Amino acid sequence: IKWIKSIDKNYGEEEKYDGKGDAARHLALGWATAQSGTPDLALLAANAREIIDTGGRTMDVHNNKLGSNIQASNIQEAEKEIQRLIQSKEAMFMSPEESYNRRGYNTGGKVYNSLKRNCS
Numbered sequence: 001i002k003w004i005k006s007i008d009k010n011y012g013e014e015e016k017y018d019g020k021g022d023a024a025r026h027l028a029l030g031w032a033t034a035q036s037g038t039p040d041l042a043l044l045a046a047n048a049r050e051i052i053d054t055g056g057r058t059m060d061v062h063n064n065k066l067g068s069n070i071q072a073s074n075i076q077e078a079e080k081e082i083q084r085l086i087q088s089k090e091a092m093f094m095s096p097e098e099s100y101n102r103r104g105y106n107t108g109g110k111v112y113n114s115l116k117r118n119c120s
Contacts, residue, residue, distance in 0.1 A: 003075055004028040007082070018059070018099035023091040026060050027082045030067020043068050059092040066091060 007028045008021030015021040033042035046064050050057035066085060072078035085091040094102065 001032075004032060007079070010083075011086075014096040015093075017103060018094040019096055020086050020091075020093050022060070023063050023086055023093040024082050026063035027067035027070070027085060027091055028078065030064040031070045031072065031078045031082075032067075033064070034068045034070070039068065059094075062092045 004025055007024045008016050011019065011021035011024060029046050030043065033039055033046050036042040043064060047061050050060045050064070067082070070078055070081045070085075072081055082091075086093070
């Protein structure tokens with residue numbers, strides 16, 4: 001879980017919400033579900049939050065599923081494949097500007113200021 005929560009740091013603060021960092025977290029979560037004793041149930045549980053969210057989280061469900069198909073025997077191999085999926089754009093994500101516009105951030109805060117700087 002610690003690895004899943006921290007993998008977004010490889011992509012910068014401006015990619016944390018809806019961007020490459022978010023995609024990386026969901027790909028890592030998907031891979032982790034496949035490592036469980038009940039991968040189908042684990043993936044269902046991972047997607048439950050996204051299904052309930054009426055804001056539409058098609059992107060996250062796609063990345064969870066894509067991650068669950070990663071063939072890797074350890075975290076290091078999984079991380080390399082996650083990078084490849086993001087670079088090839090097989091993973092779904094938004095640019096910082098798209099995320100900024102989608103979320104309608106209010107002024108203030110580290111994330112807002114980072115996004116504003118990168119989207120201006």
